Amino acid sequence: MRPLGLIAAFTSTLYLAVPAQAWNATGHRVVAAIAYDRLTPQARAQVDALLQKHPDFAALSGREAFLAASVWPDRIKGDGRFYDDTRPDAQPTTLLAGFPSMARHTNWHYIDIPFSQDGTRLKPAKSPNALNQLQRILKILGPADAEASYDLPWLIHLTGDVHQPLHCASRFSKSQPDGDQGGNLVFVTPGRNLHAFWDDSVGTETSDTSVDRLAAEITADYIQQRGARPRLTRGYRSTDPKKWVDEGFQLAKSEVYTFGTETGSREHPVGLPAGYEINARRVARVQMAVAGFRLADALNQRFK
Numbered sequence: 001m002r003p004l005g006l007i008a009a010f011t012s013t014l015y016l017a018v019p020a021q022a023w024n025a026t027g028h029r030v031v032a033a034i035a036y037d038r039l040t041p042q043a044r045a046q047v048d049a050l051l052q053k054h055p056d057f058a059a060l061s062g063r064e065a066f067l068a069a070s071v072w073p074d075r076i077k078g079d080g081r082f083y084d085d086t087r088p089d090a091q092p093t094t095l096l097a098g099f100p101s102m103a104r105h106t107n108w109h110y111i112d113i114p115f116s117q118d119g120t121r122l123k124p125a126k127s128p129n130a131l132n133q134l135q136r137i138l139k140i141l142g143p144a145d146a147e148a149s150y151d152l153p154w155l156i157h158l159t160g161d162v163h164q165p166l167h168c169a170s171r172f173s174k175s176q177p178d179g180d181q182g183g184n185l186v187f188v189t190p191g192r193n194l195h196a197f198w199d200d201s202v203g204t205e206t207s208d209t210s211v212d213r214l215a216a217e218i219t220a221d222y223i224q225q226r227g228a229r230p231r232l233t234r235g236y237r238s239t240d241p242k243k244w245v246d247e248g249f250q251l252a253k254s255e256v257y258t259f260g261t262e263t264g265s266r267e268h269p270v271g272l273p274a275g276y277e278i279n280a281r282r283v284a285r286v287q288m289a290v291a292g293f294r295l296a297d298a299l300n301q302r303f304k
Helices: 026-037 041-053 062-078 128-141 146-163 194-201 209-228 240-258 274-301
Strands: 114-116 168-171 187-189
Touching: 026 062, 026 146, 026 209, 026 274, 041 128, 041 168, 041 274, 062 146, 114 194, 114 240, 128 146, 146 240, 187 194, 187 240, 194 274, 209 274, 240 274
Parallel strands: 114 168
Antiparallel strands: none
């Protein structure tokens, strides 16, 4: 979700549920769990060592730190140590040991690739964005990267982000000529927007037991689907973030905005068609599996 200002400082409450953050904390932790369990021993050892150097994960280790890192870029949106660098009057906070930057980088989480269903004039996606930051990190991340312990949580998180279709698209319409901010301005239930609906589509339980169970179920279902319908999952091992984003954009058009051109309001939301929620859950589960496999492959390549 786009920056809405939530949650206090990043503390030992790392595992508590938080408002939807694309995916929500459950989704990001599921993606991370799938990826971590597919790391090679060499990659896992190097990743574990890097996260130990990160100031916010020093007390954690191994898989626990990896899953915590998956939600860290969302947590710092409301952390007073960090500042909102997207504001024209941004005032940098004190640079703390172990951090190359105290900026929240809220515009790194998404890329607003524009499209319209009614011919509204489009505006290009702004930069920086999720795509160019993923490309930058994947280019430099590795043993020689002096900021690898900082870059790694961003890679884990942004990989999950761009596999949520609404982090790859913004619908422009006559009623919203500046775009709908990835579904944040479209309301589908009273007080709830389309983006949050998709963030929460696989659930909100964040306990280790729930995340591990969900990750195992999603992985098993995906492997079975891949074997039965290989053409539908061709390219799932791609480590090219441009492909990830392009797929997310196409899914936004084909699977998300299937209810027409309405935008609704908090008081009078758009009615979703029958079967929409079931399909959203199906798409989300596949995307989480793909994100986890791809993240593991990217890390295994970078840390041989």
